[in-house]
Amino acid sequence: MTDGLDPEDPAAFRRAAHALLDACLDRLEGARDYPWQSVPEAVKAGYRLDGGGQGETTLAQRLAADVLPHGTGNTHPRFFGWVHGTGLASGLMSEMVAATMNANLGGRDHGAIYVERAVIDWSRGVFGFPETASGVLVTGTSQATVIALAAARVRALGQQVRKTGQGAARLTAYAGAGVHNATKKALELLGIGSDNLRAIPETDAGMDTGALHAAIAADRAAGAMPFAVIGTAGSVDLGRFDDLNALADIARDEGLWLHVDGAFGAWVRIAGAPWSGLVTGIDRADSLACDFHKWMYVPYDCGLVLIRDEAAHRAAFAARPSYLEGQDRGLAGGDPWYCDYGVDLSRGNRALKVWSALVAYGPERLGAAIADNCARAAQMGDLVAADPHMRLMAPVVSNLCVFTADTRLPADGQSALNTAIAQDLQLSGDAVFSTVTIDGITALRAAITNHRTRPEDVVQAITAVAHARDAG
Structure with a gap:
């Protein structure tokens, strides 16, 4: 008998795992034959954890029969609901390797860290950010937006805001009326408050820049502190794009941080003309949030935040207690550590599925x-x-x-x-x-x-x- 939790019968486990892999491959190859279907009541009841200890062979059978058939349906070619990515064959392979490695990408010196650096370097180049810009892979644009606006807040109020809070300062942000709810949630989580997000009227050409100027001036006159403009590259309701060059000019002239919500739309950057022209000016942003799991098709979850000023990024998040102190050699090397660029110390190997797709x-x-x-x-x-x-x-x-x-x-x-x-x-x-x-x-x-x-x-x-x- 094998000690611990490893398979008691490695040969039986190998057979069960191969059978499950075949079921996954069949599902992937036959995606056109599997639209969404509601989950039968008997299957729902079977998900209850009333007991366990059935072993890997039974688990493999149940995964294939009871779990695999009941996804969102977003792999089907006529799934047009919401903006759901559809997955790639490369993702199946990369997720298998990632699960086997079980690496923590919070930091330290190991191969997965260098894979993530390669993905971030490639992304910087795609979007025209300088080589000195920083980035980190996250769950998705919702988390990326929190990270970006946290860095913007620190730039506006100084690093002491992490300890003392923002006190009486009333920060205000500006976005098109159709901005994704992730921006509102980010402002709420940061203690800025969604009431301080100004909804700027939109046309088919995006945010009304005249109305934006007026809103900034009105807030300054009322004693508020405008700190960020949020541009949208692909609105969630109609797929609209803001004029990012115009917003970059306003942000520069007004001393504001320009963040771009490019959850899916940022990736038209690699689609060629005429689509790539929709994000002209994205290279001028102070920060960008986007998802690999949408229009780059990799498996969920995998988002990205890029921040032009690495110092501002680290100022908002870096904190290394003694037990996480880096070393000049060994496993505790490998600076920079990604835990200094976001909220997660324990991080999965998201970058591998992007790297694999590329x-x-x-x-x-x-x-x-x-x-x-x-x-x-x-x-x-x-x-x-x-x-x-x-x-x-x-x-x-x-x-x-x-x-x-x-x-x-x-x-x-x-x-x-x-x-x-x-x-x-x-x-x-x-x-x-x-x-x-x-x-x-x-x-x-x-x-x-x-x-x-x-x-x-x-x-x-x-x-x-x-x-x-x-x-x-």
Whole structure:
């Protein structure tokens, strides 16, 4: 009998693991055959942890039968709901290696640290940040936003704010009205308060810069301390992009920190013309938050924050008690440690799945997939425009297409119909749309971030919408 928790029968474990791997590969290869499905009540009941100790062979069987089939469905090519990444074959391999290594990337001198440095170096180059800029991989843009705005707060108030708090200082930040809720949460977590986030009106071209100037001036006159402008590269509702060069000019002139929320949209940077032009000026940002698990398709979770001024980044987070003191040789070497650049001391090996995707496919193929997603959204927009009763709720800018299915109905009727269509198509497995309210109408929203989506999938999805509408 094997001591501890290692497999008692290594040969049996190997067979079970190979069988589970085959089940995963079958699922990956057959992604088109597996749309989202609701979880049966019997399966839900089976998840309860009423007992254990069944061994790895039984575990492998249960993982394949009861867990693997019941994901979000985002690997399916007609999953257009929300902005969900779709995973890569390289991710399956990298996650297997990462789990075996079980490395903590808080710091120290080991191979995974150098992999993360390579990913950050590559990302700096992509976005035009200087070589002296810093970065760290995080759970996603929500955490990245907290880190970026924490650094901005320290720059505005000084490093003593970490110990004393911000006292009577009233910091104010500015973003387009459609900014992601992650920014509001970040301001709340930092003690700044979401009431101090000014929602600036937007047009199809992004934030109204005249209104931004006015809001900054009004806050200064009222005794507040403006400290940050948050630009959006790909809004969550309509896929809009702010004019980042214009925001960079304002931030420079007003002495503000420019943060860019590029959760998914920042990656048009590698998609080529015309899409890459949407983020012109992103290289001028003080900080950038984005996700590899969205439009770079790697498995969840994996986000990135880049900060132009490494000193400002470290000033907000560096803290090394004696038991974490670095050494000049041995495992305690390897400075800098990533625990000095964020909130996590215990960190998983997120960078390996990014590194693996870049090694396997290269930025050109990944960029081509992003460009194709934008082309599929444009195709969907054309199909909507060609239907006499559908209507686009806004121009298709990148990979989001938002529309209503039947303009013959009043606003509340359209909302009810669009909601019903979204639910019906999800349950039937035809397609997954989400919904968003635009101009008082709950509309259908397609966010195309799936490298498996083909032109025929878009046709099939819009055909299904029309059939559901006409059947009602």
